[in-house]
Amino acid sequence: MASTVSRPGRVAKLPPRERILDAAEELFQSEGIQRVGVQAIAERAGTTKMAIYRHFETKDALVAEWLRIVAADYQAAFDRAEAEHPDRPREQILALARFIAEGLPAISYRGCPFINSLAELPDRSHPARQVIEEHKARQTRRLVGMCAGAGLPDPGQTAAEITFVLEGAQVSTQNGSIDQAGDRLMRIIEGIVDRHRPARNASRAAGD
Template sequence: MRPSPIPQLPPRERIIEAATALFMEQGITRVSVDAIAARAASTKMTVYRHFENKDALVLEWLGQLIESYADALDRMAAQYPDSPRQQLLGFVDFIVQDLERSGYRGCPFTNTLAEVAEDDHPVRAIIQQHKQQQFVRLTALCAAMHLNEPGHVAEELTLMMEGAQVVAQNRGIEHVGERLTAMVQRRLGS
């Protein structure tokens, strides 16, 4: 049984919410504009009135998803302004919460990249830019902690988080979130 749409939202927001739910559940290629319209309690014409095509809707979804990751880092910076270690651990917790979400299908960025074959597709560009910006922020936090070779530590942390997302998806190891947190804590030291 699919969840009922939230009709009190304006059509554009309903469409984005419907697309988000469907893309997270099924990926981008399996989801049709008709399915998005139905889930949003809207029409296909309304979807196209707000979004030129499905790619534009996918880019909007990814933009909002990217913003949520940046917001998580911003929240940690505001909450722990004098503790880059706590900021890093808070971001790891943000990742862990997603891993433990019911029906977790893996990293939405990685899943989306797997569905887009063209190297020059705008979806690839926006995801690559996001991952590079996230890496820069992690490197800055490692540098603020005065860790030796902060870029290398940021690479290790990135590989740990990305790897945890894949392992949580394939269920190769139990308690992935706990293990990721413990590994990051060990890597950052006491």
């Protein structure tokens, strides 16, 4: 393991709990959840195992909290889309897709944290899996709401198509099978949304 000396200076200034989460995120992303032990996280964070267990009862609890933070970042993307495009659900959907598209370069070498974690955590009772499943359900509800607000005739079906494309783009970027994934992703999402829009709404959107 690299010593804590090589860690960015800002990390040493973080409060202990945040320093532990920062170290855990880096190690889980680069080496995987199962391969990383609590001792390695302690060394990376410049602390002790005992200190980690004061903040997190178990390693599983630490994994779950890390993924809860990742999920909050995705939910914040929904919040920004709604705030930046009030009463314009079509633009909200495209803003959300753009958030994913712009994040694809990072996924190309680190992978999607949710996909990676699911592959390592087959037990559906694991607290981290429950965090992911709750996040995905909430994400689907919000996307269905955007589709309904855009006047799409079958919001559930459209949200499912968009979800397949967003998640497929992340997997394809991770395995390197598709080039220009971000640009392709945006064109596909625009096509899905506009294909499902009633004719009067589509003509109005063209004039936006």
